[in-house]
Amino acid sequence: QSVVTQPPSASGTPGQWVTISCSGSSSNIGSNYVYWYQQLPGTAPKLLIYRNNQRPSGVPARFSGSRSGTSASLAISGLRSEDEGDYFCASGDASLSGPVFGGGTKLTVL
Amino acid sequence: EGQLVESGGGLVKPGGSLRLSCAASVFTFSNAWMTWVRQAPGKGLEWVGRIKTDTYGGTTDYAAPVKGRFTISRDDSKNTLYLQMDSLKTEDTAVYYCTTEGYYHDSPWAFDIWGQGTMVTVSS
Numbered sequence: 434q435s436v437v438t439q440p441p442s443a444s445g446t447p448g449q450w451v452t453i454s455c456s457g458s459s460s461n462i463g464s465n466y467v468y469w470y471q472q473l474p475g476t477a478p479k480l481l482i483y484r485n486n487q488r489p490s491g492v493p494a495r496f497s498g499s500r501s502g503t504s505a506s507l508a509i510s511g512l513r514s515e516d517e518g519d520y521f522c523a524s525g526d527a528s529l530s531g532p533v534f535g536g537g538t539k540l541t542v543l
Numbered sequence: 544e545g546q547l548v549e550s551g552g553g554l555v556k557p558g559g560s561l562r563l564s565c566a567a568s569v570f571t572f573s574n575a576w577m578t579w580v581r582q583a584p585g586k587g588l589e590w591v592g593r594i595k596t597d598t599y600g601g602t603t604d605y606a607a608p609v610k611g612r613f614t615i616s617r618d619d620s621k622n623t624l625y626l627q628m629d630s631l632k633t634e635d636t637a638v639y640y641c642t643t644e645g646y647y648h649d650s651p652w653a654f655d656i657w658g659q660g661t662m663v664t665v666s667s
Contacts, residue, residue, distance in 0.1 A: 435587070
């Protein structure tokens with residue numbers, strides 16, 4: 434059981450806007466940056482969002498991140514079939530020597 | 544963009560040892576903080592540990608479940624990262640990924656280059 438929680442699943446139809454939540458506490462999300470990783474089927478994870486809301490070069494503007502208090506969200510607009518996969522949030526934690534990952538959310542494009 | 548290639552995974556009995564390697568190319572390895580992240584079958588991501596650059600003393604940090612059993616090291620002359628795993632347990636079964644930390648994106652925990660992963664199975 435991770436200290437940072439995500440819904441196990443999310444879904445949407447092509448073109449739709451979907452959000453994935455990430456809930457933590459004052460020792461992690463509340464006081465550290467949030468990161469989002471995308472893992473498409475059979476591939477390694479990929480950095481999608483860093484420092485709460487920054488997109489690496491090459492990541493489409495359809496993906497956006499936000500943080501408020503001890504929670505964070507990943508929003509995907511204009512959902513596409515190739516977005517189907519697992520999404521993980523991560524954050525530092527004051528009680529740990531490293532980051533903590535959320536359990537992951539499986540995104541299905543219907 | 545940089546590339547990482549892991550090797551050394553396989554089947555090992557509980558209590559056994561295994562050493563993973565991660566070969567880096569296309570970027571300046573000696574300037575990169577390096578991290579191991581693992582993923583048990585069908586499960587989420589778990590941070591294993593990291594090693595900083597020589598500039599930062601080459602110090603290491605480990606997750607509680609592996610501290611005292613796993614050792615991360617690096618050989619900058621060979622552009623290679625290592626993970627020595629001793630006293631292996633069945634719960635260490637996972638795909639092990641090596642990653643850079645904050646190399647292209649100046650931020651802790653920004654794992655921005657990933658290898659393809661290598662599978663470690665601990666079973667009798």
